[in-house]
Amino acid sequence: MIPEFGHYALILAFCVALIQGVLPLIGAHQGRREWLILARPAAQVVFLLLATSFFILAWSFYANDFSVLYVAEHSNSQLPVVYRFGAVWGGHEGSLLLWIFLLSTWTVLVSQLSKSLDDFMVARVIGVLGLITTGLLLFVLTTSNPFERLFPAAQDGRSLNPLLQDPGLVFHPPMLYMGYVGFSVAFAFAIASLLSGRLDAAWARWSRPWTTAAWIFLTLGIALGSWWAYYELGWGGWWFWDPVENASFIPWLVGTALLHSLAVTEKRGGFKSWTVLLAITAFSLSLLGTFLVRSGVLTSVHAFATDPRRGIFILIFLALVVGSSLLLYAVRAPKNTMGGKFSLSSRETFILLGNVFLVVAAGSVLLGTLYPLLIDALHLGKISVGPPYFNSVFVPIMVPLLVLMGIGPWTSWKNSNLMTVVKRLWLAGLIAIVAAILIPRVMGDFTWLSSMGFLLAFWVIASGFLQIIRQAKTGVPTRSFIGMQIAHLGIAIFVIGVTMVGAYQEEKDVRMSSGETVSVGGYQIQFQGVRDELGPNYRAMRGTFSLMRHGKVEAVLYPEKRNYFSSTMPMTEAAINAGLIRDIYVSLGEQLEDSAWAVRVYYKPFVDWIWGGCLLMALGGLIAITDKRYRVKLRKLVA
Amino acid sequence: MKRFLLILLVLFSAAGTLNKAFGEEATPLADDPVVEQRLISISEEMRCLVCQNESLAGSRSDLANDLRQEIRTLIKEGKSDEQIRTFMVERYGDFVLYRPPVKPITWLLWIGPFLILLLGIAGLLIYLRRRNNEMVRTDLSAKDNQQIDALLKANEKESSHD
Amino acid sequence: MKAKFIIPLILFLVLVGFLAVGLNRDPHEVPSPLINKSAPAFELPQLADPKQSFTPASMKGQVWILNVWASWCVACREEHPILVELSKAHVAPIIGLDYKDKRDEAMALLASQGSPYLLAVSDANGRVGIDYGVYGVPETYVIDKNGIIRFKQIGPVTMELLNQKIYPLISELNKS
Numbered sequence: 001m002i003p004e005f006g007h008y009a010l011i012l013a014f015c016v017a018l019i020q021g022v023l024p025l026i027g028a029h030q031g032r033r034e035w036l037i038l039a040r041p042a043a044q045v046v047f048l049l050l051a052t053s054f055f056i057l058a059w060s061f062y063a064n065d066f067s068v069l070y071v072a073e074h075s076n077s078q079l080p081v082v083y084r085f086g087a088v089w090g091g092h093e094g095s096l097l098l099w100i101f102l103l104s105t106w107t108v109l110v111s112q113l114s115k116s117l118d119d120f121m122v123a124r125v126i127g128v129l130g131l132i133t134t135g136l137l138l139f140v141l142t143t144s145n146p147f148e149r150l151f152p153a154a155q156d157g158r159s160l161n162p163l164l165q166d167p168g169l170v171f172h173p174p175m176l177y178m179g180y181v182g183f184s185v186a187f188a189f190a191i192a193s194l195l196s197g198r199l200d201a202a203w204a205r206w207s208r209p210w211t212t213a214a215w216i217f218l219t220l221g222i223a224l225g226s227w228w229a230y231y232e233l234g235w236g237g238w239w240f241w242d243p244v245e246n247a248s249f250i251p252w253l254v255g256t257a258l259l260h261s262l263a264v265t266e267k268r269g270g271f272k273s274w275t276v277l278l279a280i281t282a283f284s285l286s287l288l289g290t291f292l293v294r295s296g297v298l299t300s301v302h303a304f305a306t307d308p309r310r311g312i313f314i315l316i317f318l319a320l321v322v323g324s325s326l327l328l329y330a331v332r333a334p335k336n337t338m339g340g341k342f343s344l345s346s347r348e349t350f351i352l353l354g355n356v357f358l359v360v361a362a363g364s365v366l367l368g369t370l371y372p373l374l375i376d377a378l379h380l381g382k383i384s385v386g387p388p389y390f391n392s393v394f395v396p397i398m399v400p401l402l403v404l405m406g407i408g409p410w411t412s413w414k415n416s417n418l419m420t421v422v423k424r425l426w427l428a429g430l431i432a433i434v435a436a437i438l439i440p441r442v443m444g445d446f447t448w449l450s451s452m453g454f455l456l457a458f459w460v461i462a463s464g465f466l467q468i469i470r471q472a473k474t475g476v477p478t479r480s481f482i483g484m485q486i487a488h489l490g491i492a493i494f495v496i497g498v499t500m501v502g503a504y505q506e507e508k509d510v511r512m513s514s515g516e517t518v519s520v521g522g523y524q525i526q527f528q529g530v531r532d533e534l535g536p537n538y539r540a541m542r543g544t545f546s547l548m549r550h551g552k553v554e555a556v557l558y559p560e561k562r563n564y565f566s567s568t569m570p571m572t573e574a575a576i577n578a579g580l581i582r583d584i585y586v587s588l589g590e591q592l593e594d595s596a597w598a599v600r601v602y603y604k605p606f607v608d609w610i611w612g613g614c615l616l617m618a619l620g621g622l623i624a625i626t627d628k629r630y631r632v633k634l635r636k637l638v639a
Numbered sequence: 640m641k642r643f644l645l646i647l648l649v650l651f652s653a654a655g656t657l658n659k660a661f662g663e664e665a666t667p668l669a670d671d672p673v674v675e676q677r678l679i680s681i682s683e684e685m686r687c688l689v690c691q692n693e694s695l696a697g698s699r700s701d702l703a704n705d706l707r708q709e710i711r712t713l714i715k716e717g718k719s720d721e722q723i724r725t726f727m728v729e730r731y732g733d734f735v736l737y738r739p740p741v742k743p744i745t746w747l748l749w750i751g752p753f754l755i756l757l758l759g760i761a762g763l764l765i766y767l768r769r770r771n772n773e774m775v776r777t778d779l780s781a782k783d784n785q786q787i788d789a790l791l792k793a794n795e796k797e798s799s800h801d
Numbered sequence: 802m803k804a805k806f807i808i809p810l811i812l813f814l815v816l817v818g819f820l821a822v823g824l825n826r827d828p829h830e831v832p833s834p835l836i837n838k839s840a841p842a843f844e845l846p847q848l849a850d851p852k853q854s855f856t857p858a859s860m861k862g863q864v865w866i867l868n869v870w871a872s873w874c875v876a877c878r879e880e881h882p883i884l885v886e887l888s889k890a891h892v893a894p895i896i897g898l899d900y901k902d903k904r905d906e907a908m909a910l911l912a913s914q915g916s917p918y919l920l921a922v923s924d925a926n927g928r929v930g931i932d933y934g935v936y937g938v939p940e941t942y943v944i945d946k947n948g949i950i951r952f953k954q955i956g957p958v959t960m961e962l963l964n965q966k967i968y969p970l971i972s973e974l975n976k977s
Contacts, residue, residue: 235697242692277809284813297823300692311824319817326810333806344767352767356759364752370819371739371748377822380744382831384686386694386737393752413795509675510665518665527665589668598668688831688936701901702936705927730934732834 003068006056007147010097013049013104014137016042021130024123028195036119039126040111046133047108054101057146058088067153070094070146076159076566078537086170087160092294092310093146095173099290100136102174102181103129110185110210117206124192125185132184135317143310159537159566168228176221176248180286182214183255186262187283187325190276194328199272199336204265207279209625211262215255216621222248223614231576236507236585236602238610241390243298246369247289253362254282257355264351268340268413271352273333278355280329284322285362291318297373343415350408357401364393402456402495405488406463424470428462443504443605453499460492479627487620494613500606507603509589513596517548521603523584524548525557530588530597538564540573543588543597547577559588583607674714681720682707684737685727694737833934833953840867840944841932848899848907848921855896855922857948864974866895866967867942868918868958869930872906874938880957881914887963888917892971893943897921900930900938943967945974 020042027035057070061084066072074087074094089095107129114122140146163169186207193203225245230238239245258278265275292298295311342348368385375383406428410421436455440446464485471477510518512527519525528544545557557575564571574587582605589598669675679696687698695703706727713723727735739745835841840857847853857867868884870877888895897918899907904923911921924930933942936955943952952970954962 237697240692273806281809291820295820295824297820297826308824315817315820315824322813323810323817326813330807330810341771343771344764349767352763353760356763357756360752360756360759363755367748367751370816371745373823373826374819375744376826377819382732382734383739383745384734384737385739385748386684386686388684388738389748392738397752397756414791509668511668512665516663516665599665702927705931709928709931729834730931731936732831732934734831 002056003060003065003147003149006053006060007145009049009053009056010137010141010145010147013046013053014134014141016049017046017104017130017133017137019130020046021127021132021134023127024130025127025195028120028123028127033119036123039123039130042130043104043107043111043126046130047104050097050101050104054088054097057094057097058085061085061088064157065153066155066157067150068146069148069150072150072154072157074157074160076157076537078565079157079159079165080536082167082170083160083165086164089173090160090164093140093144093148095177096136096140096144096294097146098174099177099181100133100140102177103133103136103184106178106182106185106210106214107133110188114206120196121192121206124195125188128188128191129184132188132321135321139310139313139317143307143313159564162538162562162564162567162569162571163232165537165564166228166232168224168232172221172224172228174221175217175224179214179216179218179221179255180248180251180289182210182217183251183279183283183286185210185214186258186279190279191325191328194276194332197332197335199276199333201266201269204262204272204275205629208259208262208266211255211258211279212621212625215252215259216618216625218248218252218255219614219618219621222252223611223618226614227611230607231574233572235587235600236505236574236604238501238607241365241368241387243300243369244289244293246365246390247285247292250362250365250369251282251285251289253358253365254278254285257358257362258282260351261355264348268342268348270340270342270348272336273329274352274355276333277329278359280322280325284318284325285366287314287318287321291315292369298369340414342413345411345418346415347408347411347413350404350411354401354404354408357397357404361394361397361401364397365390368393399452399456402460402491405491406459409467409484409488410463424466425463428459428466431462432456432459440503443500445504447503450499450503453495453503457492457495457499460488460495464488464492480624480629483620483622483624483627485620486623487617490613490616490618490620492613493609493616497606497609497611497613501604501610505602505604505607507600509598509600511592511596512599513594518599518601520601521582521584521605522549523554523603525584525586525601527597527599530591530595533560535562537566538562538571541588541591543575543586543599545575545586545599547584557584557586559586561588578608580608581606671715674711677714677720678707678710681710681714681723686735686737688731688735695735830955831936833950833955835934835942835950836953838950840942840948840950841929843929843932845898845922845924845929848897848904848911848923851904851923855920857944860894860896860944861948862946864893864946864971865944866893867898867933867944868895869898869900869933869935869938869940869942871900871902871938872910873902876957877939878914880939880959881917883958883960883963884917885915886960887958887967888919890968892968892975894919898929898933899923900935901925901927943970943974946977 019038023035024039024042026032027038057068059065060068060071061075062081064071064075064077064084066075070091070093071087074090075084079087087094089098107126110129111122111126114125189203189207189210193199222245225248226238229240230236258275261271261275261278264271291311291314293300295314296308297311368389371385372383375381407421407425410416410424432455435458436451439454440450443450468477468485471481506520508518508520512518514527514529517524517526524547526546526548528546530541530543533540533542540560540562542558542560545559546553547555547557555577557577559575560573562571562573572587572589574585576586577584582603585602585604587600587602589600591597667675682695683697685695687693687695687700687703689700689702690698693703695706710723710727713726718726724736728740733740739748741749842857844854844856847855866887884895895918897916897920899921901924907921907923911918927935933940934953939957941954941958942950945951951974952966954966958967
């Protein structure tokens with residue numbers, strides 16, 4: 001009975017979202033006040049209805065209601081409660097409901113935090129968001145209803161793929177979707193200003209905190225996914241250029257370009273058309289990603305179970321939303337005025353140049369991801385485009401960008417003297433070169449690739465450091481400035497992590513009997529045998545390994561090989577001893593003759609700096625949002 | 640002599656105990672680590688055909704195990720990396736290679752990114768030049784210019800932190 | 802100046818075009834590079850009598866079918882009756898390649914379900930399978946009188962496939 005309410009809530013939400021989408025937009029166009037003001041309340045009602053629907057679905061999982069088909073397909077009575085909750089978004093229908101629910105969350109937040117924005121603008125922004133919500137709800141109701149019933153109800157569910165029974169996986173999709181969906185706000189603002197014909201700096205000022213917030217979530221979502229893959233998949237990789245990973249990374253690259261472009265539009269009034277185009281593109285890429293993952297068009301470990309009907313629907317939706325936005329852009333964008341003048345050596349130019357590299361990187365990853373599809377569609381055969389391609393192409397594009405990152409903040413708006421900039425930066429260059437020569441020597445092996453990594457990372461760090469010192473002389477830095485420094489530092493930390501792990505990790509594949517040790521990274525790891533263990537919904541072979549250094553035991557590691565009751569595939573749970581400057585990673589392989597085991601151990605130097613860097617990026621963004629410019633508005637609203 | 644032998648005996652058993660405390664060093668799983676290294680670098684760039692999207696190096700499926708064994712045999716026979724790749728492509732097609740071979744149908748793929756980069760930078764420079772020229776054309780009076788300069792200076796001081 | 806603003810839309814529409822076509826393609830279907838090449842040579846023990854062996858060369862001069870199967874393969878059971886149909890049509894002999902299987906279990910399956918094969922051979926370690934680019938049983942090859950592979954089916958053979966592709970191909974090859 002209760003699931004039916006969830007279904008009704010969805011239908012009602014569809015109707016109200018339709019009102020939210022259509023009336024305010026027409027109202028703004030025709031100047032009808034009584035339609036305009038429907039925007040905010042409609043958004044709030046949709047949010048409440050979707051929250052109800054989502055909560056009911058979650059409840060069905062919690063209560064093990066196997067009369068709901070989706071619950072029966074993705075959950076199981078033996079599944080621990082926390083994973084039952086995560087299972088809500090473990091499949092296509094539920095994750096789509098989450099998507100829409102988060103979209104309505106962002107919409108209602110915009111409706112609440114926009115009191116000082118003029119009504120026409122609010123109506124248009126919420127209207128656009130409403131149209132998107134309506135389209136997606138139609139999709140859910142016609143092809144992907146999570147409340148589809150199963151009569152008679154199943155005795156027990158099929159359970160969640162063991163790979164997904166993990167805390168990382170519980171948080172990864174919501175974070176990611178908050179990011180994807182968050183770009184819809186910038187998108188809506190862009191469309192609203194194109195519709196109103198008024199493309200001014202105020203739009204940029206409004207969009208900026210929302211875009212930064214979305215970007216923060218996307219950064220965290222991607223980082224979480226990467227970290228999860230590292231510890232869960234059992235062999236230490238952290239990025240595979242899988243189509244679905246790329247589907248989240250491409251909008252991130254464009255989103256980063258958008259962030260920087262918005263800064264220029266807000267401050268200097270320039271780049272208005274370009275920024276609008278980026279805003280449209282970022283969200284379009286989010287939608288494209290959604291299409292790629294759910295349509296069966298690409299081969300990926302992440303792909304949801306596919307149904308051609310769904311693919312067609314999303315494609316049509318995508319074509320309508322993005323096509324009409326780009327058409328609107330083509331018609332309205334040429335009409336706006338240009339911003340202030342700036343020279344070739346100004347900060348505007350540097351940011352624009354950085355944008356070019358980011359967008360080219362995004363385009364390249366998109367090209368590689370879609371190329372197999374392209375070749376196949378032209379009946380020219382089947383090829384694979386994998387990590388070797390992406391690494392060869394992406395890294396060279398990032399190199400100049402990192403160089404720019406060290407220079408850009410030193411330039412001034414409108415015009416700057418490049419000689420002065422060079423004079424200020426020579427020390428950073430020196431530090432970078434020293435690091436590039438010394439660190440590989442210290443780590444024991446000089447390679448040009450690792451040297452380059454350190455050169456670039458320390459260039460950025462040193463430049464940032466010098467900026468902070470200079471800034472300290474002239475007064476208290478703004479939160480914007482601090483945010484930028486921390487975010488850029490985060491990127492440098494990330495590069496150090498990637499370089500260290502890529503160049504200096506050690507791996508050993510050995511056969512071990514009880515009592516034997518293996519050495520890696522200056523540590524000795526002693527095998528102490530394997531024991532049978534019983535978990536809530538699995539049986540495990542649990543190994544015990546002592547991690548030792550200079551004869552002293554530093555830690556004990558318990559890697560497992562699990563057999564879940566609901567699956568025939570054995571799962572490897574690696575044991576990781578994480579540290580600030582290294583991870584020791586132990587993975588249990590197959591059991592060999594006479595009770596020996598195949599064991600794989602890794603020494604991964606600085607690997608946690610990869611995700612540490614991402615955390616810093618997110619932190620930088622967060623600090624930037626709390627800049628007093630935006631806080632003043634909040635105070636005004638609350639008052 | 641007896642004392643000497645006794646001391647030796649004690650020393651050896653002590654060493655033996657130390658060994659037990661540390662344990663024997665485990666033997667590598669692979670028979671030949673050099674072959675194994677080459678196997679990993681070759682198979683990392685190949686697709687596991689029965690998996691959704693995993694490399695031949697990482698996959699634990701039966702076919703992947705068989706194919707890795709086959710590659711080990713080929714390495715031991717002295718085949719070069721190129722010959723091994725050809726062997727795999729002859730049987731499974733280009734699809735098995737994660738690094739797309741450079742042929743006419745993949746020229747766009749390999750050249751594409753750098754082409755877009757060149758276009759992007761060229762486009763940017765042309766756009767900036769044109770923009771500046773257009774700006775120059777709208778000239779203002781000297782008095783207007785002075786006023787504007789003063790206002791802009793004040794604005795810049797405010798925003799020079801960021 | 803105005804024209805450049807329409808470029809994003811055009812690029813997008815081209816993309817949508819490709820995606821639309823892509824929806825109708827199956828990314829898992831991989832064409833075989835062995836088409837129109839000689840069927841790789843091998844010599845394997847026969848399933849029924851391991852002392853006897855079989856080589857593809859002995860089939861020269863006639864059109865024949867090689868079917869890769871195994872007793873542990875679920876999809877093979879699906880196609881089994883279709884293969885029996887095919888064998889009854891007597892258009893081309895079918896040789897079964899028992900892939901990575903146990904002899905007794907394979908024999909037992911043929912005994913209980915009937916055998917569509919002229920004879921079956923054992924590829925116990927899968928080595929011959931690799932030479933034929935096998936990656937997912939069942940797989941079926943149509944080989945012409947000169948020992949050239951003309952068609953490969955990945956996955957079970959269906960009645961539809963028989964009628965639309967295999968029968969016509971065999972009669973065409975028989976004519977030459």
